[in-house]
Amino acid sequence: MKKLLLLAVLAAFLVLPGCSKKKEEETKAPETAAPAETAAAPEGKEIRAAFVYVGPVGDGGWTFAHDMGRQVMAKLPYVKDVTFIESVPEGAESTRIITSLAQKGYNLIFTTSFGYMDPTIEVAAKFPDVVFMHCSGYKTAANVGTYFGRIEQARYLSGIVAGKMTKSNVLGYVAAFPIPEVIRGINAFTMGARSVNPKAVVKVVWTQTWFDPAKERDAAESLLDVKADVITMHQDTPAPLQAAEKRGAFAIGYNTDMASQIPGAWLTAPVWNWGPLYTQIAEAVHNGTWKSEQIWYGIEHNLVDLAPMSKLVPAEVQALVNEKKAEMQAGKFVLFAGPIKDNAGKVVVEAGKSMTDPEQLSMNFLVEGVQGTIPK
Structure with missing residues (x-):
């Protein structure tokens, strides 16, 4: 095929934050402007x-x-x-x-x-x-x-942070839809928290939406009302984290580093x-x-990661998290390895076994330590 000359380069497209919906507009x-010399x-x-x-x-x-x-x-x-x-x-x-x-x-x-x-x-x-x-x-x-x-790897690491930072031993999780992706995240976060704090429990509220700041904020408020002092989420806006900051709780985000938006409560976040x-x-x-x-x-490809931990996270906790992250990067830590019980006490992964990728991709149980159910 003949070489094609490009007469222009695409510049980064800047979009101001906003919530307006564009269903048909491209x-x-x-x-x-084209540079003086364009490369083929x-x-x-x-x-x-x-x-x-x-x-x-x-x-x-x-x-x-x-x-x-x-x-x-x-x-x-x-x-x-x-x-x-x-x-x-x-x-x-x-x-x-x-x-x-x-x-x-x-x-x-x-x-x-x-x-x-x-x-x-x-x-x-x-x-x-x-x-x-x-x-x-x-x-x-x-x-x-x-x-x-494998964002659940970063979720596990953020769970370690939460398990170490909580005083009430109640962690709040604002979840979107009950699909395997979200369920894996809840389970990984809980397992991470309980690996350093066996008394920690995770309370879950489902919003049945990806993007609804008001509903997400209300969900976080309901978790704060039952003594959750760390709020995390699987949502697309910072609304749950802003609710946590307003009430004096800690916040663990998702998707991007939102530290500048929640400066008084921010701990870290699993990011893409x-x-x-x-x-x-x-x-x-x-x-x-x-x-x-x-x-x-996974984390070894740098597709997923943990955002830099804030100064609110003590140095010894950061060191613990970084040590576990290094194990993940080296392939020495298998997240969903048995024994694992669901939150009804049933063994779902036996000792000596680990979940296969297809099993993880269809995950439909909540692990021990999660207080809540999976809605239909």
């Missing part, structure tokens, strides 16, 4: 990439983290253009949006929420020449791959670093080496 990263893109397929987001890019959390990764990928010389559509509801609306993007010639489409799984598979069957990558799901096809990270993975996928499509696979990277 927003493209602006172009800057390497031979291979030219990439036109599109991202489908479940929340607004200004959420400061899940969608914001993905968009930071998108901006990294957009700088690649063979990426012709990149677009995203934010606040796309899971379900029929997402099917329409994904179809529209494929019809408009985007040849690499990222769908970034669990509920986009079936719509992605449905649309991909109609566009065999388009590569689809679905985040956090488990269904694949010839032109559909999946990708996610999507840029290298988005670059890897784009390179594979460009080079013609892409294949359908299920990518599930």
Whole structure:
């Protein structure tokens, strides 16, 4: 294939925080003036990439983290253009949006929420020449791959922090939907906390939403009312953490480092670093080496990590966390290894055994120490 000259480079796309919903509007990263000399893109397929987001890019959390990764990928010389559509509801609306993007010639489409799984598979069957990558799901096809990270590793580390910092031994967890991804996080956090504080319990409130600041704040308030003095979450906004700060409790975030937003309560957070993975996928499509696979990277690939611990966390606790993190990076620590009991006292993983990836991806129990149930 002849070498293609790019006359412009894509600049990082800055979005002001906000909650407005854009279901149909496509927003493209602006172009800057062409430099004096432009380099030829390497031979291979030219990439036109599109991202489908479940929340607004200004959420400061899940969608914001993905968009930071998108901006990294957009700088690649063979990426012709990149677009995203934010606040796309899971379900029929997402099917329409994904179809529209494929019809408009985007040849690499990222769908970034669990509920986009079936719509992605449905649309991909109609566009065999388009590569689809679905985040956090488990269904694949010839032109559909999946990708996610073992964020539960960072959850475990944050649990160690919580277990050491609590005075009441009650930890509050604001959870979104009862899917395996969220359940794994609750369990890992609880196991981490109880590894250093066997008296710690984790109380869970389910919001049944990814992005609803008011509902998330109310959920955190209800946990604070029952003596939780550390609040963490699996949500897309900092609302639960802000509630914790207001009440004098500690806060452990998710998705991104929100330390500047919750300075009086912030401890740390499990965080995402999507840029290298988005670059890897784009390179594979460009080079013609892409294949359908299920990518599930851990802390050793730097896809997931723990945000820097704040000065509120004592040095000896930070040292303990960093020691366990080093074990994870070296492959010396297996998180879901038996014996593990559920919160009804039943042995779910026997001693000497560990959960396989498929078992983890379909996890549907809460471990000992979690006070709550999994709603339907």
